[in-house]
Amino acid sequence: xxxxxxxxxxxxxxxxxxxxxxxxxxxxxxxxxxxxxxxxxxxxxxxxxxxxxxxxxxxxxxxxxxxxxxxxxxxxxxxxxxxxxxxxxxxxxxxxxxxxxxxxxxxxxxxxxxxxxxxxxxxxxxxxxxxxxxxxxxxxxxxxxxxxxxxxxxxxxxxxxxxxxxxxxxxxxxxxxxxxxxxxxxxxxxxxxxxxxxxxxxxxxx
Amino acid sequence: xxxxxxxxxxxxxxxxxxxxxxxxxxxxxxxxxxxxxxxxxxxxxxxxxxxxxxxxxxxxxxxxxxxxxxxxxxxxxxxxxxxxxxxxxxxxxxxxxxxxxxxxxxxxxxxxxxxxxxxxxxxxxxxxxxxxxxxxxxxxxxxxxxxxxxxxxxxxxxxxxxxxxxxxxxxxxxxxxxxxxxxxxxxxxxxxxxxxxxxxxxxxxxxxxxxxxxxxxxxxxxxxxxxxxxxxxxxxxxxxxxxxxxxxxxxxxxxxxxxxxxxxxxxxxxxxxxxxxxxxxxxxxxxxxxxxxxxxxxxxxxxxxxxxxxxxxxxxxxxxxxxxxxxxxxxxxxxxxxxxxxxxxxxxxxxxxxxxxxxxxxxxxxxxxxxxxxxxxxxxxxxxxxxxxxxxxxxxxxxxxxxxxxxxxxxxxxxxxxxxxxxxxxxxxxxxxxxxxxxxxxxxxxxxxxxxxxxxxxxxxxxxxxxxxxxxxxxxxxxxxxxxxxxxxxxxxxxxxxxxxxxxxxxxxxxxxxxxxxxxxxxxxxxxxxxxxxxxxxxxxxxxx
Numbered sequence: 001x002x003x004x005x006x007x008x009x010x011x012x013x014x015x016x017x018x019x020x021x022x023x024x025x026x027x028x029x030x031x032x033x034x035x036x037x038x039x040x041x042x043x044x045x046x047x048x049x050x051x052x053x054x055x056x057x058x059x060x061x062x063x064x065x066x067x068x069x070x071x072x073x074x075x076x077x078x079x080x081x082x083x084x085x086x087x088x089x090x091x092x093x094x095x096x097x098x099x100x101x102x103x104x105x106x107x108x109x110x111x112x113x114x115x116x117x118x119x120x121x122x123x124x125x126x127x128x129x130x131x132x133x134x135x136x137x138x139x140x141x142x143x144x145x146x147x148x149x150x151x152x153x154x155x156x157x158x159x160x161x162x163x164x165x166x167x168x169x170x171x172x173x174x175x176x177x178x179x180x181x182x183x184x185x186x187x188x189x190x191x192x193x194x195x196x197x198x199x200x201x202x203x204x205x206x
Numbered sequence: 207x208x209x210x211x212x213x214x215x216x217x218x219x220x221x222x223x224x225x226x227x228x229x230x231x232x233x234x235x236x237x238x239x240x241x242x243x244x245x246x247x248x249x250x251x252x253x254x255x256x257x258x259x260x261x262x263x264x265x266x267x268x269x270x271x272x273x274x275x276x277x278x279x280x281x282x283x284x285x286x287x288x289x290x291x292x293x294x295x296x297x298x299x300x301x302x303x304x305x306x307x308x309x310x311x312x313x314x315x316x317x318x319x320x321x322x323x324x325x326x327x328x329x330x331x332x333x334x335x336x337x338x339x340x341x342x343x344x345x346x347x348x349x350x351x352x353x354x355x356x357x358x359x360x361x362x363x364x365x366x367x368x369x370x371x372x373x374x375x376x377x378x379x380x381x382x383x384x385x386x387x388x389x390x391x392x393x394x395x396x397x398x399x400x401x402x403x404x405x406x407x408x409x410x411x412x413x414x415x416x417x418x419x420x421x422x423x424x425x426x427x428x429x430x431x432x433x434x435x436x437x438x439x440x441x442x443x444x445x446x447x448x449x450x451x452x453x454x455x456x457x458x459x460x461x462x463x464x465x466x467x468x469x470x471x472x473x474x475x476x477x478x479x480x481x482x483x484x485x486x487x488x489x490x491x492x493x494x495x496x497x498x499x500x501x502x503x504x505x506x507x508x509x510x511x512x513x514x515x516x517x518x519x520x521x522x523x524x525x526x527x528x529x530x531x532x533x534x535x536x537x538x539x540x541x542x543x544x545x546x547x548x549x550x551x552x553x554x555x556x557x558x559x560x561x562x563x564x565x566x567x568x569x570x571x572x573x574x575x576x577x578x579x580x581x582x583x584x585x586x587x588x589x590x591x592x593x594x595x596x597x598x599x600x601x602x603x604x605x606x607x608x609x610x611x612x613x614x615x616x617x618x619x620x621x622x623x624x625x626x627x628x629x630x631x632x633x634x635x636x637x638x639x640x641x642x643x644x645x646x647x648x649x650x651x652x653x654x655x656x657x658x659x660x661x662x663x664x665x666x667x668x669x670x671x672x673x674x675x676x677x678x679x680x681x682x683x684x685x686x687x688x689x690x691x692x693x694x695x696x697x698x699x700x701x702x703x704x705x706x707x708x709x710x711x712x713x714x715x716x717x718x719x720x721x722x723x724x725x726x727x728x729x730x731x732x733x734x735x736x737x738x739x740x741x742x743x744x745x746x747x748x749x750x751x
Contacts (some may be wrong), residue, residue, distance in 0.1 A: 139739065
């Protein structure tokens with residue numbers, strides 16, 4: 001099983017290695033299902049050479065807790081969304097609204113359009129759905145124009161989909177603007193808080 | 207009188223020789239719109255005269271060059287394009303651009319098919335860049351000024367050498383010659399500059415570009431200017447100094463030669479026979495033209511006997527002149543008339559007809575002058591002087607109009623694409639008919655609850671303007687966050703590329719596409735962003751032809 005996981009990881013890395021350079025992408029595309037995880041969404045360049053001045057990330061359904069790293073060189077704005085159905089939370093509380101969109105904007109100086117990249121950090125509680133692939137649609141706004149990495153696969157994909165490595169590779173190159181994604185894995189070792197959560201049924205993340 | 211009528215009839219035959227028409231395509235092999243069983247080994251274009259090729263291309267339906275063509279080989283009035291690889295089954299477009307001997311660029315295209323019927327017009331009407339009409343008109347106007355001034359300068363020289371003129375009339379002839387030759391010198395230089403721009407089909411900016419000047423230098427405009435400018439300056443000097451010796455002969459010969467080298471005479475075979483005849487023809491015409499003003503002055507200002515002397519001189523010479531005019535014209539037209547029939551079917555023919563009617567009027571006036579008015583002047587009738595004076599003035603006007611008509615014959619009618627021709631016939635092919643408005647292509651599609659109204663203008667190869675209007679299900683315009691448009695031509699392996707666009711009020715987006723230069727069915731992908739992350743997408747096929 002572990003070997004299979006390694007083979008899968010190696011296969012996907014191989015396929016993604018080349019196209020990954022040009023798009024918005026998560027620095028680490030694997031994350032433990034059901035745990036809180038720090039994510040870095042990397043913006044590889046500006047828009048056709050134009051400096052980057054704003055980044056927006058749409059939080060997919062199924063993520064109910066988001067915190068954003070506090071940085072001093074971007075003004076961070078959180079847009080909230082009311083939940084249709086409140087989610088029960090620790091200590092008998094319920095969650096009625098979640099972060100819908102994170103916006104980093106108004107930097108003292110924009111990120112240069114080429115030869116530099118920047119990581120945008122936030123922390124999410126991932127749904128406990130191993131094998132699900134979560135797509136985070138993102139928008140780069142530049143001084144001239146914008147790049148909208150919002151394209152989703154044409155068919156639902158999970159880590160268990162046959163030929164997933166090739167299919168993800170194809171997705172990354174089918175359009176110039178694929179949405180960045182992470183692949184949820186069943187944790188192979190205990191993660192903080194050192195307990196393996198019980199598996200819950202959750203539809204593939206959108 | 208009958209003799210004059212016959213003369214007029216003959217003159218009608220002569221004139222085409224003088225009209226500096228651009229070359230016309232009179233035949234092709236393979237024949238236009240024909241279907242061949244096997245690939246041709248060469249493409250042959252037959253023109254009405256020698257032409258210098260700029261390019262001849264064979265394009266397949268995807269707009270790619272086909273047949274691995276070799277060097278273009280000029281052969282008399284033919285251009286041969288050898289094909290080193292056989293053409294596969296399909297429809298092909300031959301597109302060409304040549305410079306004719308009169309220095310005008312002529313372009314056009316035709317289709318043929320190999321192994322199958324010729325495909326419908328869609329996607330096959332590649333248009334070569336037509337010369338900008340305004341420049342063609344500038345060239346033609348300058349040509350008019352050049353023709354008129356050279357004829358007047360030459361004519362002034364001829365009457366000063368050939369006739370004994372009273373003082374006042376000679377003075378007028380010198381003055382007329384001076385002004386005309388100065389204008390002719392300028393006209394030669396301007397013709398060189400304008401001609402180059404016209405040949406490379408450029409705009410005003412290319413007047414300063416080396417390309418247009420080197421193109422002009424490669425054409426017959428260079429020898430024309432080399433002969434014409436010194437000739438005109440020499441004439442101007444002679445007229446100013448009132449010299450009537452060899453300077454007038456040399457200057458006159460040079461300006462005459464400058465007209466000959468850019469006209470048909472320079473290229474039509476047999477060259478020397480043609481050149482000699484056209485030279486004679488132009489000389490006779492210039493004598494007539496140049497004599498009109500001095501004659502009128504003589505008639506009005508001196509007493510009857512002097513006027514009678516001048517008119518008698520002119521009448522005598524005019525008879526020989528007209529005979530020479532006719533004889534030279536018959537020879538020239540005998541060579542040229544074979545292609546005349548093909549030319550008369552065009553709007554060139556219409557202009558020619560206008561010119562010929564003007565010439566008929568001129569001849570009628572000449573007959574009137576000789577038969578009725580001149581005897582009256584000789585009899586010293588005051589009314590006769592007045593009438594002859596008015597008649598000469600009318601002849602002068604007619605002469606100018608004829609030269610103008612000759613110059614207008616040289617306006618390059620922008621080569622019409624095959625499509626334009628078939629449009630004129632009212633036939634329009636296939637599925638594209640539904641969406642083709644006169645102003646371009648338009649269509650509407652619905653995707654994801656939105657309607658995309660798309661207009662492409664003019665939907666022809668070249669720059670196209672694309673207007674997309676987004677509407678909701680109720681037809682109300684929707685302002686999108688942004689819109690993105692990409693174009694590709696899969697048939698020609700032209701990858702999709704972004705098109706620059708900007709938002710307009712009322713749900714509209716305006717794009718300017720420069721890449722649609724190849725005819726074919728372009729795939730247009732339109733994305734409208736309802737918000738930052740959600741988009742509606744439509745793909746539209748746009749026929750460009």
